[in-house]
Amino acid sequence: MYQQIAMYATVFFVFLLALAFAFVYGESKRSADYGPIQKKGYKIRKFYFLGLIAIMGFASVMTLGRLPYDRHQAEATGLNEIKTVEVTGIQYAWEMSEDQFQVGDQVQFKVTADDVTHGFGLYNEKMELVAQTQAMREYTNTVYYTFEEPGTYQILCLEYCSTGHHVMVKEIVVEPEGGSL
Numbered sequence: 001m002y003q004q005i006a007m008y009a010t011v012f013f014v015f016l017l018a019l020a021f022a023f024v025y026g027e028s029k030r031s032a033d034y035g036p037i038q039k040k041g042y043k044i045r046k047f048y049f050l051g052l053i054a055i056m057g058f059a060s061v062m063t064l065g066r067l068p069y070d071r072h073q074a075e076a077t078g079l080n081e082i083k084t085v086e087v088t089g090i091q092y093a094w095e096m097s098e099d100q101f102q103v104g105d106q107v108q109f110k111v112t113a114d115d116v117t118h119g120f121g122l123y124n125e126k127m128e129l130v131a132q133t134q135a136m137r138e139y140t141n142t143v144y145y146t147f148e149e150p151g152t153y154q155i156l157c158l159e160y161c162s163t164g165h166h167v168m169v170k171e172i173v174v175e176p177e178g179g180s181l
Contacts (some may be wrong), residue, residue: 002063009059082144087111087155089118089135092164094155101174106146111135118168119158125151132158150176 027037086097087109101107111120111133118135122145130153133141147153157168 009055082106082108084108084110087120087135089113089115089120089157089161089168091115091161092157092168094120094157094168094170096155096170096172099170099172101147101172103147103150103174103177105174107144109133109143109145110140111143112140113137116161117159118161121156121158122172123154123156124149125153127154134159147174150174 083098083101083105085107088095089111090113109120109122109131113135115137117137120131120133120135120141120143121129122131122143124130131143131145133143135141151174153172153174155170155172157165161168
């Protein structure tokens with residue numbers, strides 16, 4: 001849904017920009033005194049800028065609250081039984097306090113690094129990125145994810161961390177509710 005809105009908004013603003021260029025091109029053919037044109041341009045620029053700020057502010061307010069990484073949103077949606085999993089990135093592995101889950105588990109990944117910056121990327125069996133955050137030294141990022149499908153998930157490093165970066169893979173097993181795969 002957000003991608004469609006972004007696409008339509010982009011097409012609309014590109015159209016407005018094309019109209020502005022067409023207007024400038026058309027006006028450049030006329031020979032006129034520069035002063036009145038400059039005054040008119042400054043007035044148009046001011047309203048365009050204020051309109052752009054208003055639209056971007058509205059879009060930010062409407063979309064930022066819906067990001068899946070917000071702790072307050074997780075608490076508001078009734079995620080009372082959240083499993084907290086400590087994740088540490090080290091060259092070239094992921095250390096986790098737990099790596100077995102069941103469908104429906106709501107997990108709070110607390111991600112940090114012991115050495116260099118890593119990118120924590122959680123992928124489902126179709127290799128679709130379902131959650132991500134940065135793993136940094138001396139800082140803990142938190143990302144929430146609810147496992148909705150059983151299978152073997154993978155955590156891959158999304159930040160080049162040296163020569164062994166490509167082997168930095170951790171598998172997570174998610175079993176169906178009440179049973180094994």
